[in-house]
Amino acid sequence: GIQVEQSPPDLILQEGANSTLRCNFSDSVNNLQWFHQNPWGQLINLFYIPSGTKQNGRLSATTVATERYSLLYISSSQTTDSGVYFCAVVNSGGYQKVTFGTGTKLQVIP
Amino acid sequence: DTAVSQTPKYLVTQMGNDKSIKCEQNLGHDTMYWYKQDSKKFLKIMFSYNNKELIINETVPNRFSPKSPDKAHLNLHINSLELGDSAVYFCATALAGGPGELFFGEGSRLTVL
Known part of the structure; x- marks a missing residue:
């Protein structure tokens, strides 16, 4: 099956710093989504981004499907950004099966 | 109104018992x-239903039976x-023909003692 790897696995940032999280996938995908799992365990939709670039406030995401990666940018990080960030993909050859990446655990310290 | 709601949110039970988790969207x-999200935070699909029909059944023990x-x-x-069943179980939904964007419930934390 498709492999989805995220990097870095762990990240500690000072509040106000910027960061880039990466998601690499091993096969062509139809869909890609970024989620934030907050410290209370809730999975929050950030972006639905099969291709192209989207922005939402301090966050933006870019997916280059032909090169099999996606990037999540966090600017001016805040302590509320702490948690685990997941990307999830749907393989072009698969039927409705969403595969999650390994996650990036982010800690933003004041 | 919560879009995807799961009950219960927490469940503590003894080995050998039978339990159910409900999801409504x-x-x-x-x-x-x-x-299923394990202790290392890895999220793995268990089942998928499309319009009440089972579509995906990953390698899950037959002790687990979904019903729509x-x-x-x-x-579930x-x-x-x-x-080993101790984990957080998440329900999710998506529009048909995709999936498109996934929406998750808040999770149900199951602890088996």
């Missing part, structure tokens, strides 16, 4: 899923609970 989506009484509900029943 009011988004009008056709596809519903159960995911209607398009808005997908329940677990027989003969084992220690």
